[in-house]
Ligand code: SF4
């Protein structure tokens with residue numbers, strides 16, 4: 001851990017190993033506990049296997065070390081970060097260190113009292129999630145009665161003068177409501193609306209057959225978004241990203257493995273992306289054991305997919321490899337069982353057909369006939385117990 005007597009500026013001046021830039025964005029996943037049970041949650045499906053949490057002093061060490069490395073953006077996330085009663089202490093410390101801070105929350109537990117305290121602590125920004133614009137679907141997808149409460153929380157966030165991103169994960173169930181979701185964000189005074197099409201990791205991968213939209217749904221939703229963008233101008237910025245499965249080239253995942261993003265899981269495991277825990281054969285270092293500097297620059301986990309040497313064909317000799325870096329390692333593993341393969345979203349991948357099959361199946365299906373699996377402790381324990389190491393298409397992870 002950091003020598004706390006050492007000023008941040010002095011630590012910043014340490015030489016960087018050649019070729020590896022420092023992290024810019026720290027995501028502090030304070031807890032996997034959450035009052036909601038979203039069917040698309042990106043937390044590991046076996047999160048109950050990782051139930052220990054860093055204490056306040058350990059998190060403060062993480063913030064100091066990350067800032068000394070160069071990180072400037074800090075997200076407090078989870079689970080639900082408001083379940084940690086030291087959140088305000090951590091925000092205050094982050095502010096003193098010079099981070100730009102964002103609270104990523106379901107809103108449950110965000111009372112006026114806590115908003116006051118978070119304002120005093122120096123929190124910069126709040127991202128509030130909704131599951132839909134209707135009470136019925138919002139409450140169904142989270143398996144809680146929270147819609148009305150979230151609406152009151154949105155009002156309170158604005159009343160306390162915070163800039164607000166409203167986030168809504170999109171999928172087959174709510175894509176037809178995109179216009180209503182935008183109307184809701186406008187009525188709430190959100191400065192930004194993130195329409196985050198589901199990416200199929202964690203619980204969303206487990207529920208993929210039920211959540212996968214049709215190409216027509218996406219096309220219609222995109223047209224609605226474009227119409228609103230023209231009409232509302234700068235009043236609210238709307239982000240809409242098409243899900244990978246409908247593309248022919250993969251995303252430049254996390255802007256590159258070990259490139260800008262540093263995630264710390266509740267138990268202190270350091271991760272190069274939110275879902276990296278799903279990958280086999282990698283031991284993720286823990287901030288309880290070694291310094292963040294060693295983790296970022298020297299650990300096998302953070303170096304494994306940096307650069308191009310790890311690539312297999314067709315990526316290795318591909319003239320587009322500097323653009324997308326071969327795509328997402330977690331998606332490559334989930335769909336091909338080998339994280340060093342090309343992301344099969346790419347139509348040059350010999351496994352691209354596995355993506356096409358999923359999209360075709362969604363188009364052929366008339367209704368969401370299969371029950372969804374909610375993110376809760378009982379399901380997590382059950383999936384963890386029945387995990388088959390040889391079948392990455394199962395909901396469970398290593
Ligand atoms: S996606 Fe839902 S269940 Fe998962 S952490 Fe966020 S609010 Fe909780």
Ligand code: SF4
Pocket residue numbers: 249250314315316318319320321322324325326327342343346347348349
């Ligand atoms: S083959 Fe690999 S590097 Fe080339 S475009 Fe596809 S994913 Fe990107």
